[in-house]
Amino acid sequence: MKFVRFGEAGQEKPGLIDATGKLRDLSAHVGDLSGKTLDPAALADLARIDTSSLPAVSGNPRLGPCVAGTSKYICIGLNYSDHAAETGATVPPEPIIFMKANSAIVGPDDDVIIPRGSQKTDWEVELGIVIGRKAKYVTEDEALDYVAGYCVCHDVSERAFQTERHGQWTKGKSCDTFGPTGPWLVTKDEVPDPQNLPMWLKVNGETMQNGSTKTMVYGVKYLVSYLSQFMSLLPGDVISTGTPPGVGMGMKPPRYLKAGDVVELGIEGLGTQKQRFVADE
Incomplete structure (x- = not known):
């Protein structure tokens, strides 16, 4: 469903x-x-x-984030071998984990605000895992028993905040509206193989990312099991699993978003998003 x-x-x-x-x-x-x-x-x-x-809903109402009650929005860095290569990084021996603040979560088609002082706001289409049951110390074999389903995540990033201001990545990932999530929570029975999903992203109609979850280094089962060794995963938690190549930072020269740009993205079977980027007032 x-x-x-x-x-x-x-x-x-x-x-x-x-x-x-x-x-x-x-x-x-x-x-x-x-x-x-x-x-x-x-x-x-x-x-x-x-x-x-069930009552049919008329018109085209705004869609909110596809899950409520998120206690943690956990992101995985450099989880696609081809994306790591484009950024000049090596594939990590264990998953890189960082957090996106819950205050960043917005609906799939809401405006995204470019924060004050930003010069390097970037895009990243990602597969999201939505947790359905409390998971702690689970094995890979049982990991999917704790998954409610999957969704599209847009891990919007401010690269200067992330990598040039020192410290952890979180401050470059957690700006308000930097976490569009949805449109749908697609139950896992409709996604027989989450490691074979085409995904794409366009900026102003130009395709920037055209990849697949096939090239994920650490897959869905592994990530749920791995994270559950360090923290309890709770119903409504979202794991954003990394992005394929084609981000602005990896271009030569790099290319970043500005006010007025429109970003569209999607994952096969999980729906699409569309955001207008606006300047913070």
Whole structure:
């Protein structure tokens, strides 16, 4: 199933996309897509509802982040061998982990704000893993039992803040609106092989990234298991798994985003995003 959250920011309702592509309101059955609702068994129960009995949502409402109640937004750096090569980095012997502040999370088509002083705002299309059950010390073999589904993530980055201001990467990743997430939470039964998903990103209509999760160094099962050795993964947590080549920083000369630019991105089967980049006031 494809679950969504729709409505004004902070007032989103849960919904789903039916077989015809129509948005249906789920709020009579569940309060939000968070907590125990994200357990794979609970999502399976929701999937058994007769979608034709659900109210159809008219118009084109704003879509919010596809999951609520996120306690952690965990990102994996340099997780595509071809992306590491374009940035001049070596593939790390273990996953590079950094955090994106929860205040960065926005809907898939919301405006993205270029922060004050930014000269190097960059793009990154990424596969997101949404956790459905508390995971701690899980093995790779059981890792997918703790996954609710997958989504599109846009790991927007300010490269000067990230790499030239010293310290950790988090400050270059956590600016307000730097975490568009969605449009859909696609349950794992609809994604039989998360390691074979084409993904793309365009800036002002020009294709910049055209890759596949095939080239991930550390796959979904490994990442869920690995992270669970260090911290409890909770329902609603998002793991953004890294990006393929084609980022602005890797171009010669580098190319970065400016106010007025429009970025579109997507992953096969998981939907698309579209953001307008605006200057901070």
